[in-house]
Amino acid sequence: MLELDAVTAGYTPREPVFRGASLTLAPGESVGLLGPSGCGKSTLARVAALLHRPDAGRLVLDGTEVTAWRHRAPREQRTAVGVVFQQPRTAADPRLSLADLIAEPLRATGRKAEAAARVAELAPAVGLTPELLTRRPHAVSDGQLQRACLARALSLRPRWLVCDEMTAMLDASTTAALVAAVESYRRETGAGLLAVGHDRVLLNRWCDRTVEWKDCLRTPGA
Numbered sequence: 001m002l003e004l005d006a007v008t009a010g011y012t013p014r015e016p017v018f019r020g021a022s023l024t025l026a027p028g029e030s031v032g033l034l035g036p037s038g039c040g041k042s043t044l045a046r047v048a049a050l051l052h053r054p055d056a057g058r059l060v061l062d063g064t065e066v067t068a069w070r071h072r073a074p075r076e077q078r079t080a081v082g083v084v085f086q087q088p089r090t091a092a093d094p095r096l097s098l099a100d101l102i103a104e105p106l107r108a109t110g111r112k113a114e115a116a117a118r119v120a121e122l123a124p125a126v127g128l129t130p131e132l133l134t135r136r137p138h139a140v141s142d143g144q145l146q147r148a149c150l151a152r153a154l155s156l157r158p159r160w161l162v163c164d165e166m167t168a169m170l171d172a173s174t175t176a177a178l179v180a181a182v183e184s185y186r187r188e189t190g191a192g193l194l195a196v197g198h199d200r201v202l203l204n205r206w207c208d209r210t211v212e213w214k215d216c217l218r219t220p221g222a
């Protein structure tokens with residue numbers, strides 16, 4: 001289970017972006033989160049991905065409460081969640097080839113020896129040719145770079161995936177390819193998914209259920 005329980009979070013302690021947001025994902029479940037721009041969906045997604053420490057509330061990951069975020073989080077928890085953001089350009093180191101970008105989490109966790117084999121496995125799964133893998137971000141399209149960012153998120157075989165507007169900048173065929181790659185990974189591994197977005201039609205089609213932001217803020221039973 002991935003449980004966000006009464007989470008309050010923001011960027012200035014006195015003025016959080018939201019208070020008391022709750023959302024629970026069952027193991028292997030895919031949930032789409034919809035809501036108005038600026039309400040805090042990405043902030044909540046970052047809390048779920050252990051990238052943003054909440055001001056209050058709890059994140060419980062497969063039965064263990066998370067008590068440390070970012071680099072302070074234990075590796076086992078940090079690597080249990082893979083994350084893909086909306087903007088591949090800001091999420092990718094411009095100095096790395098796409099192959100090295102995909103392998104980054106493996107290198108960072110001391111598993112460099114597995115990198116080549118894992119990249120060879122992931123590249124076709126996200127639709128990247130061997131030639132594209134040699135290029136650096138400036139020499140590929142946004143869609144190709146986002147494919148690499150998805151492969152990077154899958155490289156450590158996370159039990160949970162957080163896709164924060166992953167396809168918002170992409171055309172219909174690239175969107176379909178990335179959604180298919182996520183779903184194929186989920187079928188293979190049983191991973192759960194939190195997909196944040198604005199595209200109701202896409203999220204309804206993609207996810208087991210969709211949740212409205214305002215319902216995350218509602219106290220159960222109220």
Ligand SMILES: Nc1ncnc2c1ncn2[C@@H]1O[C@H](COP(=O)(O)OP(=O)(O)OP(=O)(O)O)[C@@H](O)[C@H]1O
Binds near residue numbers: 039044
């Ligand atoms: N790093 C940051 N520092 C300060 N404020 C931020 C930061 N990131 C986001 N915010 C603010 O927090 C609020 C919520 O932003 P967030 O990106 O979580 O919303 P969102 O619901 O995902 O919006 P959108 O749908 O437009 O992506 C916004 O008012 C935003 O300006």
